[in-house]
Amino acid sequence: MTIAVERPETCADENAVSIVVEGLKARFGDRCSTSQALREQHGHTTTWLGNQPPDAVVFAETTEEVAEIVQLCAKHKVPVIPFGTGSSLEGHVNAPFGGVSIDLSRMDKILEVNAEDLDCRVQAGVTRKTLNSYIRDTGLFFPIDPGADASLGGMAATRASGTNAVRYGTMKDAVLGLTVVTAEGKVIRTGGRARKSSAGYDLTRLFVGSEGTLGIITELTLELHGQPEAISGGVCPFPDVDAACNAVITTIQMGIPVARIELMDSVQVRACNGYSKLDLAETPTLFLEFHGSEAGVREQSELFSSIAEEMGGGPFEWATAAEDRTKLWTARHDAYWAGKSLKPEASIMVTDVCVPISRLAECVSQTAQDIAARGLLAPIVGHVGDGNFHVQILVNLEDPAELQTTAEFVEQLSLRAIDMGGTCTGEHGVGQGKQKYLRREHGDALDVMQAVKHALDPDNIMNPGKILPQS
Structure with missing residues (x-):
């Protein structure tokens, strides 16, 4: 069911x-x-x-x-x-x-790589891992990392982000131009290779995040970045979720250029220990990574260590060897499967929200309280450097009462995030699952979205039933 x-x-x-x-x-x-x-x-x-x-x-x-x-x-x-x-x-x-x-x-061809200009052009079916493997020898990389080896066209269509977003932004920042097939079957090209333009409407940003409801993305021109000279990272335990989130808030407010800063609550750490054969303390934990020069990443790591100590956390254990960092981040990306291992007979309902960074600790803490009050098994993980976190609810789909409890929890979480000045979805997108929250989040701007949809797709053939409620 x-x-x-x-x-x-x-x-x-x-x-x-x-x-x-x-x-x-x-x-x-x-x-x-x-x-x-x-x-x-x-x-x-x-x-x-x-x-x-x-x-x-x-x-x-x-x-x-x-x-x-x-x-x-x-x-x-x-x-x-x-x-x-x-x-x-x-x-x-x-x-x-x-x-x-x-x-x-x-449609999996890499059409051109312009290393001198730090950009490339790819077909929509190319995945992010394929692109990074192809350009590795150029000294460049594509930083948007949602975890899954998603297609770049799909990542643009859902405005994906991921673990590196706090440093490198999301797909809206990475896409320079698109080739799109419109609802009438016309091929149009938006944007270009220039890093800025004042020429007309920004159609690229209109199609990024439109989830296939306005047109089908078939090619993308993407911004690339130079591989950092040095990378350091590691894990830092905290006594509770509040302390971990407050360490994140202070790190961001101090302007420390952290590349990744990810939260796992104690339930998720326990799951990862079992699934990925780690031996982390089963307490709320931050996974971090710093990019830059040797001196720069050392300074950044030391600054974060001081912040963690002030918040009652630590010690911050560095992982400078590439294989050690890979093991940690593989465990983070396997969080979905690790969570499922806690209750193999259950299904996972994954949801996400995003709030202003100053409200992060409050939102995560209240969410953890809701999980406990409703008796749910639901690990929390998050790209907390930009206020985005995910809840993975393990639910028995054959149990109507459990389904109802889960649905009520998701609604409470979504509305809380919106009321805190955030959004009902930071990166998963709207699709069918989050439609009912859009009026609360956008108000009359939802009518403008409806008007854009009707203008570009008057017969409603482009992925109908997604994002916008059917009239």
Whole structure:
């Protein structure tokens, strides 16, 4: 059992869908499939929302092919849903109105790398790990790291961020330009390679974070960064969550250029110890990393050690060897699976919020109290350097009472974050799961979003049912 998602009346009749699917099979052969298993795989993968499979899946290999598919679907008003790697968490790739899933995973070419200008151009299906492996010998790297080896097109569509965001920003900062297929099947290019421009509307930022509801991203021009001369990092335990969060707040307010600063509560540390074979003290812990010169990272580490000590934490144990740092960050990225190991028979419902850094300790502390009061097993992890944290609730999907308790907890957390001047989602996106909080967060600005959607997609074929409530 999962959370049921009612399938609305489809925006295309069955005859229109049949015409489109037959046309796609004739054009793309075995790259167009109506297999039940493949369709369900493209309905959803990592969400607790019910599976809503598309009517067909097409594997595109070029921008021109994506445009061709969209043109056929637009002619018959059949929905199109872009699919990258399927790692999104809020039902982004579900097909509530049916339609065609356009799988971009075969669009995996790195088209150009301009090392002198610190930028590159890639197809949407290239994953972040593939890009970093390809450019390693240039002395450059792409810093946005959401944990999963997500596709770069999907990362742009959901405005992803991750462990390095406190130092290097999010996808909105990393994307210089895009190639997008619009709802009518037209190919447009936004932005460029220049680092700033005052020429017209910033369409790049409009499409970044639009979750496929305004157009399908097929190529990206991305900003790269030089690999740091030195990297140091390590872990620092704290007596409680408040102390850990206050150490984060002080570190950021003092302007220490920390590259990563991640929180694990005691439950998550216990899970990681068991799953990743660590021996950390099972108490709230910060994972940190500093980038820069040898002298710079040493100074930054020493400054943080002083802050931690003042907050009752420590000792801060450095991990300067690359293999030691890799082990720590692998454990952090495996937090999802580590959490699941605490209750293997349960499913994980993952949610995230983001608040102003000054409200971080208060929000995390109140969230921990809510978890205890509701009797939930729910580790907390977070990219706390920018006020963003995640809760992984282990829930029995066959237990209606437990589902109800979980849903009430998620709502309480989301509304608290909004009321603190934050957001109901810092990086997972809206999809289907967070729609009901947008009016509370954005007010009348939600009507402007609706107007933009209608102007660019009047027939509502681009990933319908996501972000904006259906009117």
